[in-house]
Amino acid sequence: MRALVWVLAAAAVAALAIVPFTLSPVMVQFGISMLLFAVLAQGWNIIGGFTGYASFGNSVFFGLGTYGTAVAMVQFHLSFALGLVIGAAVAVAFAVLIGLPVLRLRGHYFAITTLALSEAVAAIISNLDIAGRNQGLILPLIRGDTMFYELSLGLMVLATLTVLWLARSRFGFGLIAIREREDAAEVMGIPTTRYKVMAFALAALFSALAGGIQAYYLTFIDPASAFDLSLNVRMIIMAVFGGAGTVLGPVIGAFLLSGVSEVLASYITGVASLFFGLVIIAAVLFTPKGVIDAARRLPRRGLAYFLDAVRETRL
Amino acid sequence: MALLEVKKMNAGYGDADVLRDVDLHVEEGEIVAVVGSNGAGKTTLLRALSGVIASRGEVRFAGRDAAGMAPDEAFGRGLVQVPEGRQLFDRMTVQDNLRMGAFRRRDAAAVRRDFQRMYELFPVLGERRNQLAGSMSGGEQQMAAMARGLMAAPRLLMVDEMSLGLAPVIVERLLEVLTDIQKQGVTVLLVEQDVHSALSVADRGYVLERGRVALTGPARELLDDPRVKEAYLGL
Structure with a gap:
């Protein structure tokens, strides 16, 4: 059964890899956005799903990734690869610096504090000449959707393999202990502060790399779109919808919800987000542990699974 | 001394x-x-x-x-503590709670022996090793907390x-x-x-x-x- 899952996953990756050579350019563009969302959801999964810290700061890491890459390429004429590295380094450094004080807060206090980060960093960037102030930056244009697509796919696979390692490693076990009961984790000799900061930095790494790819792909960035809080909300929804704290859940959540919102947007343009909201409410009600949990237990439990879920949710 | x-x-x-x-x-x-x-x-x-x-x-x-x-x-x-109020990982199994006690140990063979030792010391924990810690009675939870502490050697x-x-x-x-x-x-x-x-x-x-x-x-x-x-x- 386990082996089957990984064979299927490998087959899915292979199928995804040949998309740019078989499907239309529109599908490739949709694919890039879907894959980057999967990376972001997986990044959130590390700090939110495994460690239990509901971060609203991941969109800041994404934004720092876009700006790090853009500034390196536009102002210093460095290569895209170097830009990605710089963007990621800036985001990871920021995660460590801000994580040390902020990760001392728990629960809602942590969420609220990270919520404010987006606005604060966007305001700083809007006043920096080197970052193009309010106008943003225009990156050199290249035509290379296939390259962006394969890069995004590679990043998604890398993020998922990282989470797979997390789910099996001592480090990941420590993060789960922190999520389940931080005081007890401390009593058991787990260096909680170091672990939390490392998880935050790892989440920042993947968010920033996704941001860097996005910046070069769209060739234009400005503070409003780079530090968009609603992006963070989407990561959370996708990760939780698929199954937070699981290896494949966030990817599945990102794929399904990207698909749903794309279909809704093309058929019922005006009220698409309303229907998107309904999908989310239904998901929270009926599959609160994520579709991956539902897929695992539904065959055995049948409709009773949904009834139990509604009862347990206690709205 | x-x-x-x-x-x-x-x-x-x-x-x-x-x-x-x-x-x-x-x-x-x-x-x-x-x-x-x-x-x-x-x-x-x-x-x-x-x-x-x-x-x-x-x-x-x-x-x-x-x-x-x-x-x-x-x-x-x-210096290992068995904290007041037990502080178990309620949503994890008894076995995983004990594993958590051995978190910092790298001597896998000795850890395996200690698992065996704990289940001999507390037979009820052996029977319930796959049960969620939070679902056990207070006494069993206290035993699990002590076993978890002992797993730290x-x-x-x-x-x-x-x-x-x-x-x-x-x-x-x-x-x-x-x-x-x-x-x-x-x-x-x-x-x-x-x-x-x-x-x-x-x-x-x-x-x-x-x-x-x-x-x-x-x-x-x-x-x-x-x-x-x-x-x-x-x-």
Whole structure:
């Protein structure tokens, strides 16, 4: 059964890899956005799903990734690869610096504090000449959707393999202990502060790399779109919808919800987000542990699974 | 030489000292009980020893200076706590809780042997190894918490309020386990409100009153001491 899952996953990756050579350019563009969302959801999964810290700061890491890459390429004429590295380094450094004080807060206090980060960093960037102030930056244009697509796919696979390692490693076990009961984790000799900061930095790494790819792909960035809080909300929804704290859940959540919102947007343009909201409410009600949990237990439990879920949710 | 030696320890919260000039020592292989009523400073003593709060005074553990250690450093040296209120990982299985106790150990073979040892010491945990810790009874949870602490291969196991909220017959069983693990070479510092239980199993005892050591001596003598009888045993 386990082996089957990984064979299927490998087959899915292979199928995804040949998309740019078989499907239309529109599908490739949709694919890039879907894959980057999967990376972001997986990044959130590390700090939110495994460690239990509901971060609203991941969109800041994404934004720092876009700006790090853009500034390196536009102002210093460095290569895209170097830009990605710089963007990621800036985001990871920021995660460590801000994580040390902020990760001392728990629960809602942590969420609220990270919520404010987006606005604060966007305001700083809007006043920096080197970052193009309010106008943003225009990156050199290249035509290379296939390259962006394969890069995004590679990043998604890398993020998922990282989470797979997390789910099996001592480090990941420590993060789960922190999520389940931080005081007890401390009593058991787990260096909680170091672990939390490392998880935050790892989440920042993947968010920033996704941001860097996005910046070069769209060739234009400005503070409003780079530090968009609603992006963070989407990561959370996708990760939780698929199954937070699981290896494949966030990817599945990102794929399904990207698909749903794309279909809704093309058929019922005006009220698409309303229907998107309904999908989310239904998901929270009926599959609160994520579709991956539902897929695992539904065959055995049948409709009773949904009834139990509604009862347990206690709205 | 004593395994743990504390001299003139002062500790507390903010400017208010709870512990005042506490002297205490634990020899290798002993069970030492620290008893006293609510607010006497028992938990503060444990928190100071495990580095959760700061303290002044001299602390030596296993022959080395141990004052002002961080909690994970204290743990690394073998000062392991079984916290008050058990603090299990409720949504994890019994087995995973025990694995968590061995988190810092890298000797896989010895850890496997210790799992076996725990399931022999607490057969009920063996039966329920795949059950969620939060779904067990209070007594079983206390056993799981002690087994988790023992999985860390402690040099000194500090057990905080083990008997809290448990039926006398369960407490009896847990006390037997303490003597069992003493025979296996584990040193125990037992902090208890239940003066009679604690002293009945301990080698030596300390009676804390308002942050000071009011009485100390062999547990037998303390149990017979008129002052202890009057103040704590209601005799």
